[in-house]
Amino acid sequence: MHNCTLIINGVDINTLGVKIDDSFSMPMFNIEHINSISIPGRPGELYYNDKPGPIVFKIPLYFISSDEVERQQTMRKFKRLLIDWNGKSKKVTLVNSHEPDIIYDVRVSNSNELDKELHVLGEFELELTCYDGFGYLEQEESLTWGDNVIELGSYNYELGEDASQSTTTLTANKLIEIYNKGYNTKPVITIQGSGTNINLTLNNTQHIYIASLQSTDTLVIDSFNGDVLLNGSYNLEKIPKMDWLDFILVNGRNLLYVSGTSLNLSITVDYKEIFY
Incomplete structure (x- = not known):
């Protein structure tokens, strides 16, 4: 046995x-x-x-x-x-x-x-x-990013020193650290709120540009399934370039830099930590 x-x-x-x-x-x-x-x-x-x-x-x-x-x-x-x-x-x-x-x-x-x-x-x-x-981590959670380092993928996930989720409003440019313990994976990024000339840069190599969002907008950029949804409807025109398809979280430390003007945003990054 x-x-x-x-x-x-x-x-x-x-x-x-x-x-x-x-x-x-x-x-x-x-x-x-x-x-x-x-x-x-x-x-x-x-x-x-x-x-x-x-x-x-x-x-x-x-x-x-x-x-x-x-x-x-x-x-x-x-x-x-x-x-x-x-x-x-x-x-x-x-x-x-x-x-x-x-x-x-x-x-x-x-x-x-x-x-x-x-x-x-x-x-x-x-x-x-x-x-x-691939397999994925059993206790994977969807978290909304704040100033803390996010680390998923163990028996107990941590959000800084606190095990609870944190919701933060972006009113200025911000650098977010994401730790991925699995193999390379594509994230789902949800952006709520308003701003202009919004840029998302992942690991200084992958870029997303969004001209503007209104205060009532919810934009979902799903690199994993290849979809873009604005307020629940498919809208590929919202992001003029297709670079978002190449957004990949590599194993280890990832840096997501969010910049723009008149920012009033909440950003959620959701992903599966996968294992082959």
Whole structure:
């Protein structure tokens, strides 16, 4: 029996009488689409590009009970975690007890073999696929930035010395520090209030320019999903350049500088700290 357990949709599989075989290990890499170019007469190939692909968890499991009826009842409970009322795979959360703060959104991807092997042997390999290609921190929160350093991504997040959220109105230029403990990720920035010639500069390399906002405006710049919404409606014209698509929070310390004239703004930066 493996010394870790899995929690699926908040249910520890040990409570169902399902154990993990010692041969289980977490997948290490999920890189796919490695593109390269072969040039005649040149040895090897030229690397071009790759990207993270889905994460596939192949988990050897077995039931403790040798009683066939009890095993059948346990199987029903276990399957209810993984399929919906139409018999289709459903998205569930997966947590490894060795990394209790990281969640993966997964779906079962080998249900036919699951049934066959389970009935015959009482043991099987469960294959779960995380199509996002990354996990994220369980206790990630959306915070509104003030003067304090924001640090997410541990069992307890901190906002300066205070664990509560802080709301600050920007009335002058301000530098905001953001600490990202995960891999590179794209933020969602929400701006409320008024100002003119508003500039957002991230790490001195990525820029967003907004000509003006009115006091009743709410502008959402969603780099993660590629959307811009003004007062709840899609409005790409509000930001003339598409640089906002390249807003990336790198691992570690990030500096977001907000400047402009006649500023009276509240800015919220929301992001997922992701792990491949």
